[in-house]
Amino acid sequence: MSGKIVILTGAGLSAESGLGTFRDAGGLWEQYRLQDIATPEAFARDPETVQAFYNARRQQAAKAEPNAAHKALAELQQAWPDRVVLVTQNVDGLLEKAGAQPIHMHGQLDQALCGVCDHRWPAPMEMSAQEPCPECGAPAGRPDVVWFGEYPYHLEDIGEHIQDCEVFVAIGTSGQVYPAAGFVQEARLFGARTVEINLESTDVSGTFDVHRLGPASATVPAWVSEILSRGV
Ligand code: APR
Numbered sequence: 020m021s022g023k024i025v026i027l028t029g030a031g032l033s034a035e036s037g038l039g040t041f042r043d044a045g046g047l048w049e050q051y052r053l054q055d056i057a058t059p060e061a062f063a064r065d066p067e068t069v070q071a072f073y074n075a076r077r078q079q080a081a082k083a084e085p086n087a088a089h090k091a092l093a094e095l096q097q098a099w100p101d102r103v104v105l106v107t108q109n110v111d112g113l114l115e116k117a118g119a120q121p122i123h124m125h126g127q128l129d130q131a132l133c134g135v136c137d138h139r140w141p142a143p144m145e146m147s148a149q150e151p152c153p154e155c156g157a158p159a160g161r162p163d164v165v166w167f168g169e170y171p172y173h174l175e176d177i178g179e180h181i182q183d184c185e186v187f188v189a190i191g192t193s194g195q196v197y198p199a200a201g202f203v204q205e206a207r208l209f210g211a212r213t214v215e216i217n218l219e220s221t222d223v224s225g226t227f228d229v230h231r232l233g234p235a236s237a238t239v240p241a242w243v244s245e246i247l248s249r250g251v
Contacts, residue, residue, distance in 0.1 A: 022185025022251070024099070025177075025211075026092065027202055028107045028114070028121070031191020031218060035236045036083045038111055042193050057166045066161075067148040073162040074145050077128045080110075081144070085117035088190070088239035093119035095243045104180045106173075108192060108199055110164050124171040124199065130163035139163055171198060181206050186251060188214040188242075191235050194223030203227060216242060 030040035040046045051072065055061050062069045085093075096103040096119050105121040107114055110128045114121045126132075131142040131150065138154035142162060150160030165171050181187065187206035194200040203213050203226045215227035216238050224230060231238045 023102050023104060023180060023183050024095075024186045024188065024246075024251070025104045025106060025180050025184040025202075025206065026188045026190060027192060027199060028092070028105065028109060028190045029192025029199075030109060031193075032088055032092075032107075032235050032239075033083070033086075033109055033111050033113050034191065034218075035086045035088070035234060036111075036113055038079060038083055038113075040191075040193075042195065053167060057164075058168055059166055060168075062161060062166070070146045070148055070150070070162075073128060073164065076110075077142060077162075078144055080112055080128050083111065083113060085113045086236045088235035089113050089117035089119065091240040091243040092190075093117040095247065096120065098247060104177075104184070106177050106180075106199075106202075108196070110162075122173050122177060124165070124173055124177060126162070126164040126172060128162060128164065131160045132163035133157060134159035134161050174198065177202070178205070181211075182209045184209070184211045186214065186246075187211040188216060189227070190216045190239060191218070192221075194221050214242070 107121040133152035135157035136155040149158035
């Protein structure tokens with residue numbers, strides 16, 4: 020067997036690196052109302068609050084270290100670069116720090132995006148409410164993260180990888196945010212075996228063939244070493 024392995028990761032992957040998830044008890048969306056923080060309307064209304072939220076997350080992510088799960092996924096991708104596609108919803112950059120090359124469908128905290136000319140540049144640690152674009156000068160710099168109501172990035176490429184995959188794996192994601200939550204059904208339609216790796220069962224566990232329950236830092240390295248020794 021030598022088919023593609025598409026791995027979708029979510030906030031649970033970085034939980035043991037000290038970064039909070041969104042929907043677990045005490046998660047970010049219990050502390051903030053997502054409509055006040057993670058929508059284009061919120062940014063238009065109150066850019067200072069939105070920038071402050073992402074500045075804090077950027078600083079936290081910059082200090083965080085990849086855990087054993089990020090490292091195992093990097094090792095897997097390096098072992099089979101033509102087979103392993105990592106798709107992440109995480110904006111924290113920890114997969115890259117571990118040496119992996121993920122597709123960022125929800126953007127990256129360390130990038131800034133101009134709301135006027137679409138120019139991208141490395142985000143300063145502290146973005147201001149009216150962050151100037153270095154290209155066009157408009158005071159319209161925003162974090163290059165995908166907000167609710169916006170289209171995730173690279174969906175066409177991701178769709179092609181999913182249609183072509185032998186195994187689809189979801190790690191540390193609650194399966195509540197579309198379109199990522201629908202990837203598993205699409206992979207099944209195209210004949211993939213589907214694996215869910217999560218701390219606990221999710222609302223979408225029923226759509227997966229195989230389940231591995233437990234903390235990612237233990238379950239992911241174990242799964243990676245199994246498939247490396249089995250060949251899939
Ligand atoms: N190991 C494995 N899984 C874990 C761990 C852990 N140590 N800790 C938590 N989890 C699991 C939880 O059980 C939950 O299913 O991670 C999942 C986290 O779910 P969410 O907080 O909903 O995060 P995610 O699925 O990545 O959210 C998707 O929502 O707000 C948006 O844009 C944001 O990309 C994010 C998207």
